[in-house]
Amino acid sequence: MQRVIIIIIIKSENVRKTFHGLTLIFPKSAESESLASKYAYDEWLVSRFLEYVPRVEDFLSKMERPPTQYIRVNTLKTSRQELENRLRSKGFELRNTIMPEVLAVDKAPLATGATTEYLLGLYYIQDLGSCLAVDALDVAEGQAVLDVAAAPGGKTTFIAQKMNNSGSIIALEPNGRRARSMSFNIMRCGVYNTSIFRMDGLQASKFEMKFDRVLLDAPCSCEGVIAKDITRKTSHTPQDVDYCSRMQDKLIEVAARCVKPSGILLYSTCSFAPEENEMVIDRLLQKSGNITVEPVRHGSRGLTKFGDWTFDHQLKNALRLYPHIDDTTGFFIARLRVN
Amino acid sequence: MICRQPAREERTQINRALDRWGAFEFFKHKPLIIQEVGTKKKIVCLVTGGIEKAIQVMEDPYSAGLAIGELKKQFIPSIAGADLFARYGERNKYYITVGEKAENLVLYGRDIMGESIEAASDALDENELVIVLNTAFEAIAVGRTRFAGRSLFQKGRVTVSTIADAGYYLREEG
Numbered sequence: 001m002q003r004v005i006i007i008i009i010i011k012s013e014n015v016r017k018t019f020h021g022l023t024l025i026f027p028k029s030a031e032s033e034s035l036a037s038k039y040a041y042d043e044w045l046v047s048r049f050l051e052y053v054p055r056v057e058d059f060l061s062k063m064e065r066p067p068t069q070y071i072r073v074n075t076l077k078t079s080r081q082e083l084e085n086r087l088r089s090k091g092f093e094l095r096n097t098i099m100p101e102v103l104a105v106d107k108a109p110l111a112t113g114a115t116t117e118y119l120l121g122l123y124y125i126q127d128l129g130s131c132l133a134v135d136a137l138d139v140a141e142g143q144a145v146l147d148v149a150a151a152p153g154g155k156t157t158f159i160a161q162k163m164n165n166s167g168s169i170i171a172l173e174p175n176g177r178r179a180r181s182m183s184f185n186i187m188r189c190g191v192y193n194t195s196i197f198r199m200d201g202l203q204a205s206k207f208e209m210k211f212d213r214v215l216l217d218a219p220c221s222c223e224g225v226i227a228k229d230i231t232r233k234t235s236h237t238p239q240d241v242d243y244c245s246r247m248q249d250k251l252i253e254v255a256a257r258c259v260k261p262s263g264i265l266l267y268s269t270c271s272f273a274p275e276e277n278e279m280v281i282d283r284l285l286q287k288s289g290n291i292t293v294e295p296v297r298h299g300s301r302g303l304t305k306f307g308d309w310t311f312d313h314q315l316k317n318a319l320r321l322y323p324h325i326d327d328t329t330g331f332f333i334a335r336l337r338v339n
Numbered sequence: 340m341i342c343r344q345p346a347r348e349e350r351t352q353i354n355r356a357l358d359r360w361g362a363f364e365f366f367k368h369k370p371l372i373i374q375e376v377g378t379k380k381k382i383v384c385l386v387t388g389g390i391e392k393a394i395q396v397m398e399d400p401y402s403a404g405l406a407i408g409e410l411k412k413q414f415i416p417s418i419a420g421a422d423l424f425a426r427y428g429e430r431n432k433y434y435i436t437v438g439e440k441a442e443n444l445v446l447y448g449r450d451i452m453g454e455s456i457e458a459a460s461d462a463l464d465e466n467e468l469v470i471v472l473n474t475a476f477e478a479i480a481v482g483r484t485r486f487a488g489r490s491l492f493q494k495g496r497v498t499v500s501t502i503a504d505a506g507y508y509l510r511e512e513g
Contacts, residue, residue, distance in 0.1 A: 077422075116442060116505075119479075119505040119506055119509060120422070121422070168390045183401065187418070187419040188508045190423065190426075192369075192385045194404070195390040195394065195400045195402065196403075197401060207397065208396055209392065209396070
């Protein structure tokens with residue numbers, strides 16, 4: 001079926017904005033054209049960054065460099081000190097981060113994903129932002145956790161680690177290849193409280209179970225990982241944001257229904273686009289009167305305004321991580337308490 | 340894939356295997372189930388109560404818990420199982436230790452030469468399943484002896500065949 005895209009033109013004082021489906025497109029400016037040309041981005045993307053990314057040129061410059069590599073110590077198998085000693089003896093240079101389980105790798109004499117320690121599951125290569133999302137989920141031993149879009153399993157295995165392999169984790173992944181990859185990671189990390197089901201997150205309510213914690217690391221347009229995949233500078237389109245935003249709306253509604261009373265739904269994406277983040281949460285808050293957004297430590301505050309839109313004031317409690325400010329991949333995290 | 344409780348005979352076979360690897364105590368209070376893939380492969384998994392409930396509802400998980408081994412005529416530990424046995428079990432004659440150089444080769448799936456073995460029990464027989472440890476006593480492979488006793492140390496010959504190794508995760512995933 002041919003996709004129909006509605007373009008609405010809004011005249012508001014001197015600002016002329018268009019919606020490409022859901023995605024807000026801003027008019028060209030000298031700054032957006034200059035930055036887009038200098039860093040080889042599509043202009044529409046830069047003109048949007050100018051609206052929601054602080055210090056845009058610093059950000060674009062940071063995206064030109066390889067992102068900092070982080071490893072998360074798998075405390076199910078080793079201690080941080082023991083792992084540090086082993087890797088340092090092999091010539092690795094490691095640095096502390098704001099999370100005790102996470103180390104930044106400043107120098108690696110061999111591929112971080114090919115050491116004996118990696119193969120034995122003593123650590124997982126995982127971005128600090130991803131680890132902060134799990135930290136915000138605030139899991140405890142013995143809980144029941146649902147991970148809605150789980151592969152490749154970095155967050156799942158970290159949750160299992162934080163639960164000390166107790167309780168139970170149901171991980172959903174519809175793609176067979178990704179589910180297989182995830183099962184390897186689960187085996188490598190020695191996780192035995194997790195079950196993988198090959199199913200779409202939209203079917204999560206079929207379990208007829210309520211969970212203490214639900215993690216929805218939603219499929220997104222991945223604006224935050226351009227440094228890892230520079231083709232996104234020009235391959236990324238407004239349709240991507242539209243598609244993801246619609247999908248995220250559906251997923252978060254299902255995920256919210258799976259949370260026990262007083263439980264937590266953690267929503268995250270690796271995108272900066274407000275349409276995939278604050279807007280999704282805002283719509284959920286409007287639909288269900290029993291959800292509150294709880295503050296999350298670290299990073300920058302969520303947006304409460306974007307273009308002509310004003311979001312629920314609670315959105316300031318959400319978290320935005322920017323590569324040039326927080327030295328992570330781009331991330332959005334919102335912790336929602338279902339009352 | 341079908342998940343089910345082990346039958347009595349299977350449970351006995353599993354218990355014997357756990358005892359062999361010195362890990363019976365560790366697994367005593369942990370639920371074990373059988374995953375049947377097709378008609379032949381039976382994988383023993385370790386799961387917790389919440390997952391069992393989910394399996395009852397959904398019936399068809401991609402994987403449940405951690406596969407610690409496969410039940411054939413004999414229980415053959417998986418790498419994940421060997422890791423748990425080495426970590427929490429009592430190391431006995433069925434564990435052998437190799438040096439650092441051999442460790443890297445084993446992680447590429449290579450068989451083990453006699454001169455690479457740093458420690459092995461004299462009481463080992465030919466054709467025995469063994470868990471291969473590195474010098475930090477971490478399980479890096481599951482192997483099968485080609486010789487018995489002191490013959491395992493003979494130079495210039497492969498004395499232990501590697502049947503599974505931790506490098507598998509990387510090779511298969513790639």
